[in-house]
Each structure stands twice: as structure tokens, then as C-alpha cells.
Amino acid sequence: MHVDILAFAAHPDDAELSCAGILYKAKQQGFTTGICDLTQGELGSRGTAQIRKEEAEKAKHILDLDIRVNAQFRDGFFYLDEPHIKKIIQIIRTYTPSIIFINAPEDRHPDHGKACYLVKEAAFLSGLRRIETITNDSVQKAHRPDKIYSYIQDKYLEPDIVVDITDVWEIKKQAILAYQSQFYNPHSTEPETYISTPHFLQAVTARAQEMGHKIYADYGEGLITHQKINVKDIEFLF
Numbered sequence: 001m002h003v004d005i006l007a008f009a010a011h012p013d014d015a016e017l018s019c020a021g022i023l024y025k026a027k028q029q030g031f032t033t034g035i036c037d038l039t040q041g042e043l044g045s046r047g048t049a050q051i052r053k054e055e056a057e058k059a060k061h062i063l064d065l066d067i068r069v070n071a072q073f074r075d076g077f078f079y080l081d082e083p084h085i086k087k088i089i090q091i092i093r094t095y096t097p098s099i100i101f102i103n104a105p106e107d108r109h110p111d112h113g114k115a116c117y118l119v120k121e122a123a124f125l126s127g128l129r130r131i132e133t134i135t136n137d138s139v140q141k142a143h144r145p146d147k148i149y150s151y152i153q154d155k156y157l158e159p160d161i162v163v164d165i166t167d168v169w170e171i172k173k174q175a176i177l178a179y180q181s182q183f184y185n186p187h188s189t190e191p192e193t194y195i196s197t198p199h200f201l202q203a204v205t206a207r208a209q210e211m212g213h214k215i216y217a218d219y220g221e222g223l224i225t226h227q228k229i230n231v232k233d234i235e236f237l238f
Contacts, residue, residue, distance in 0.1 A: 004031040006097035010115035011041040012056040013179045018151035019101050021165030021172040021221050027064050034067035036091055039075040046190040047181030059178040080118045088122035090133045093140035100145045104153040149223040159222025162211050166218040
């Protein structure tokens with residue numbers, strides 16, 4: 001099936017923390033949306049791969065996503081090499097997204113920057129017909145997304161675009177809190193981590209408010225462009 005916007009994420013919960021508001025807003029406006037998690041987040045100090053899978057499925061329903069798939073890469077040990085690139089090409093050609101969201105180009109977690117450049121390169125190569133990928137015993141057609149945007153994660157990066165998500169902020173919060181194994185839970189007996197403290201969720205709220213402040217809105221999500229935006233209709237400037 002064709003998905004208008006497909007968000008790639010190194011780990012389940014990356015997209016929820018960074019672009020869930022945009023995805024849900026797009027769905028409300030009639031676009032098809034999806035998330036491709038590259039790994040199961042199995043190296044996380046809390047929860048398990050199975051628990052993360054269940055939480056990701058819950059978040060999928062909250063965000064009303066059309067698809068959610070997992071590339072089954074090894075958490076922490078995926079690289080910019082041919083097998084990983086060809087797997088992402090196969091996914092891009094399966095869902096033919098017009099827009100893809102990718103991880104931040106640099107961030108606290110090294111997987112995020114790796115995922116950014118891995119998916120970006122795969123997106124270009126996906127448009128080359130001489131690179132052959134097969135699904136369901138059929139050769140896939142070449143497809144290259146029209147636009148690539150990086151979402152902003154833990155490290156502050158200056159956005160090129162800020163989307164007002166004030167009207168869907170509560171949905172974004174629900175999607176984040178679907179990951180009860182990862183974020184603040186006073187009843188958890190698992191080790192405390194950087195993201196499991198109440199201060200982390202406060203920082204997520206503060207970041208959304210900071211982005212919103214840039215456009216005089218209550219809450220926003222920032223995106224970084226990987227190419228200049230082609231404006232054909234002057235109405236866009238208004």
C-alpha cells in the first residue's frame with residue numbers, strides 16, 4: 001500500500017517522542033501515515049523486546065497509523081552497509097512514501113545519527129532501478145521519496161520548520177506514555193535510566209513548548225530539511 005508519510009525510527013518510541021504530533025495531525029487531514037522501527041530496542045535497560053513490541057502496537061492505535069513495521073535490525077549493531085541499505089530500500093519500495101521522516105543527524109544515542117544517514121542513503125538508492133529488490137517473488141519498482149525531513153530528538157538542533165501541534169498535544173502524550181516500561185513509573189522495580197525519571201518527560205514537554213514558542217503556539221515539533229523546499233504556489237508563503 002502507499003503511505004503518504006513514513007517515519008523511520010532507530011527504536012520504538014523515537015517517533016512518538018519527536019514527530020507523533022505531526023503524524024497524527026497528518027492523519028486527521030486525510031493523509032496515510034506509518035512508522036518503521038529499525039530495531040526492537042532490545043538493548044534497553046528496561047522492558048523486553050516483546051514488551052516494546054506490545055507498547056509500539058498500542059501507540060500505533062493511539063496515533064491511528066495505517067502501518068507499523070519493524071526492520072528487525074540488531075539494536076546498537078546496525079551499520080551503513082549493503083544488507084541494511086537493501087532492507088530499507090525494500091521497505092521504501094513496498095510503501096512508496098511521498099515523505100519520510102528520519103532520526104536526528106546527531107544525538108545523544110549513537111544509533112540515532114547512524115539511522116539518519118543509513119535511511120537517507122537508502123532513500124536515494126531506492127530510486128535507482130538497477131538496484132534489484134524482491135518481495136513476494138516479484139521484483140520491486142524503483143521509488144524515491146519526494147522529501148526527507150529529520151525530526152529533532154534529545155539534543156537541541158535548530159529547526160528549519162516548526163509544526164503547530166497544540167491541538168494534538170494530548171494525543172502525543174498518550175502515545176509516549178504507551179511505553180510504560182521506558183518512562184517514569186513509580187511502581188517499576190527495574191533500573192532507573194536517563195529517560196525513566198520524571199524530569200525526562202518534563203523536558204519533552206519543555207522542548208515542545210520551546211518549539212511552539214518559535215511560532216507563537218503552545219506546542220510544536222521541529223523538522224530539519226535535507227533539501228531546499230520548492231515553492232510553486234505563493235499561497236504557501238502566507
